[in-house]
Amino acid sequence: MSIEANAGHAGNSFSPMLISDADFQRMVTFIKSNYGIDLSHKRQLITGRLSPTIRKMGYSSFSDFVTHLLEKKDADEITMILNKLTTNYTFFMREQEHLEYFRQRIIPDLIRRHQRDKVLSIWSAGCSSGEEPYNITMYLFDYLGTQARQWDTRILATDISANALTSAKKGIYELPETMPTDWKRKYFTKNPDGTYTVVPSVRDNVIFQTFNLMNPINFRRKFDVIFCRNVMIYFDQPTKDALVGRFYDATVPGGYLLISYSENLSQNSPYHRLTTATFQK
Template identity: 45%
Template sequence: MLKINDSEFNRLVTFMRERYGINLSHKRTLIEGRLSNMLYERGFKNYDDYLDCCLNDKSGKELDGLLIKLTTNHTYFMREPEHFKYLTDTVLPFLKQVNAKTKTMRIWSAGCSSGEEAYTTAMHISEFLGKEKTAWDTRILATDISLRTLAGAQNGVYLASGLSDLPDGWIDKYFDRLDSEKCKIKPELRREVIFRTFNLMEPIPYKKAPFDLIFCRNVMIYFEMETKLALVNRFFDVLRPGGYLFIGHAESIPRDTTQYQYIKPAIYRKPLQ
């Protein structure tokens, strides 16, 4: 295994924190475990040379590869089902009522990874609105820092074995079967999700109208508290009064340092007034 020395480790940790907000200061073993073999196979003699390669690559592909290696992109359809029950029972009825005139719902999947969260949300909206869906604009914004991950999400091809948690009938309704192992999101549902590259450390540019709901689940586990609080405050500024923020169940927001109303574990709301 190619060992990372202190200077290389500090340089990589500082870069990831400053550029992406990701704290790897206690992840030395993870860094070596995920990068060592790849560096050896590609002929890099040390980690500094590899980071130089990432920074000098104008295409962005090397940095993209580094991000994928060092962050966990594990997600799946219907992850944390309590969120989707609350979405259907509480959030969507509220949004249908308050947005009855405009017939729009502004939803953002921030840190969307391979797209399962955004597509699951789109399915629930379709089920909730039923025949009224054609009258509504409920397209979901889905952002991530990884171009490669977003390309896969936009393509919408998933292993059939990963769809087992979806309700009965949804696979046939929302997917086309490619073969015995893979399924692809139907075109009409793919059109309901708009994928964009965005680094959550940057100022939020999506200010045409406030968001009704923001998902940012299992993203902030990588962040230090200061970074996390700054991000949720930026979310607060672009949420409508009464809008919701869903975070991961392994995450929390300190109630004494936030303007959000705590609803239940991993669900927060911007006060109506």
């Protein structure tokens, strides 16, 4: 076979599959209405990232795959799609100014409020691979010191991706240089391959659960603090506003919402601005 023929064959195998306007719209509408993710301007992303997988599944066209997806609504296939079209990327000490504000201002406030019941209610919404809720736990344990055992500091950590939560529960990571040396000693065990495993006391403080942020928020307790950072970047403004409204209803009076620097609340948000990307009810 000639070089030209080989090149053409490779192009057919690895080039993105075409998707019709109708099938693109069907997929965009399904993902947005069920998961809040706005892919209306991500046509190239969809074809580029999904084409190899669709071919491996035996589909010769996007049309057949989209029809199958909408008819079956298979949870594993939907999770696969969401994993490929969004970025489950996070790391310890991310947006450290938020965490410092949490340490210096929010934790002392919560400890004062809960001196009697000694129960904190914190939610890491869209926790991805788990670094955020573990990081929050370390700040809490550091602040409370020997009194930590007297408090219920368990954190709810949710994500739509079951794969991300499976990884999070293992608690095995490569640590950034910004991780404090004493935290490496107190809160991690070093593995032979150079990675680190979160110690059991920290892992046990986090309750991982799959949850779709488009669903009603009906947890047993209202939250003192909700972390939802770098999640709403995938949502359009009406979807963000609706989610923030549900967050507001799910926080206690005086509760906090922490979002990322790249996200903003609309002018008529029920939260009042405190600092950049930190809001109080």
